[in-house]
Amino acid sequence: MSKKFHFATWAHSVSNFGDNPQEVKGHVERLSGAGFELIIPCVKNPPGYADFKTDVAEVNPTYPDWDPLKVLAESATEYNMKVHPWFCIFPEGEHSALLKKSPHSAAVHESSRMRWACACRPEVQEYELALYESVADGYPIHGLHLDYMRTGGVCRCDYCKEQMAARGVDVNEVSTKDPGFAQWVDWRCERITSFVERMRELTRNKNIELSAAVFADLPSCRNSNGQDWAEWAEKGLVDFMFPMNYDNSTRNVKLRTRQHVALISNRCPVWEGLGKASSNSQLTTEVMVEQIRAAKEEGAQGVVLFHYPALSDEDLSSIKELDI
Numbered sequence: 001m002s003k004k005f006h007f008a009t010w011a012h013s014v015s016n017f018g019d020n021p022q023e024v025k026g027h028v029e030r031l032s033g034a035g036f037e038l039i040i041p042c043v044k045n046p047p048g049y050a051d052f053k054t055d056v057a058e059v060n061p062t063y064p065d066w067d068p069l070k071v072l073a074e075s076a077t078e079y080n081m082k083v084h085p086w087f088c089i090f091p092e093g094e095h096s097a098l099l100k101k102s103p104h105s106a107a108v109h110e111s112s113r114m115r116w117a118c119a120c121r122p123e124v125q126e127y128e129l130a131l132y133e134s135v136a137d138g139y140p141i142h143g144l145h146l147d148y149m150r151t152g153g154v155c156r157c158d159y160c161k162e163q164m165a166a167r168g169v170d171v172n173e174v175s176t177k178d179p180g181f182a183q184w185v186d187w188r189c190e191r192i193t194s195f196v197e198r199m200r201e202l203t204r205n206k207n208i209e210l211s212a213a214v215f216a217d218l219p220s221c222r223n224s225n226g227q228d229w230a231e232w233a234e235k236g237l238v239d240f241m242f243p244m245n246y247d248n249s250t251r252n253v254k255l256r257t258r259q260h261v262a263l264i265s266n267r268c269p270v271w272e273g274l275g276k277a278s279s280n281s282q283l284t285t286e287v288m289v290e291q292i293r294a295a296k297e298e299g300a301q302g303v304v305l306f307h308y309p310a311l312s313d314e315d316l317s318s319i320k321e322l323d324i
């Protein structure tokens, strides 16, 4: 049974839920028993493969015939839980069908660990939208989840250069103190927000939810990544906002939650992303519980734990026993 305060978890892969349908059901039952209501499995990772059946992208050759995403979504429904398939949207690595067909659509970033498509380009947005549509059409899911809903850096590809040149800004010359820099930031935010608008339209048409993982620090992510999630909330574009508040310091988590809640201002529920095991944090059960309480005290309506394989039986029983 779900609690008043809401619990969800991200999982890097549907394979985190086992090797056969019985194991998947067992994991869903385990989460349901602890009061969780939403599972967010990654079905498109940065290399570009799809971990579900689709004609739009290349399907990961290791994806099993028994269709784990389908089993996960059906099991969740059975337990009165929800599944929002998660895409790392714009990273398009070595298995990207998009960049095999249109290599010119790659982003031109100064530094990035992974290959990205240029998130501002119309053809890139069309591809990602078609891929989301195919998972929404093919599976009994309850919503879609946006991640890497950003540019991944400052792109200077031909498209971005031309678009800004038409607005009188040379992206190779402009510096942060120039007014043109703000124009460039605003344009990138507009391009990213316009994709979220398309996703809102898609999810409304399919009568499913839309959730988003977003940077914890706004507005710096406007400049670095074109991500203005306060605007998404102002426009009513998502049903849930999950700021990734990954930090071992509960005080830091508390201060950021206060900012997120103020920025969203009740336009949609805020569930704080907590890093049980992330690149920024490793939480003991005790600190995880402390951070859940801190998020609630500061006005968040729930938490999303990163990530499922790190949740021990001790973690789950502590969450189950929480009187919130």
Ligand SMILES: [Zn+2]
Pocket: 107, 108, 118, 119, 120, 121, 155, 156, 157, 158, 159, 160, 161
């Ligand atoms: Zn670009």
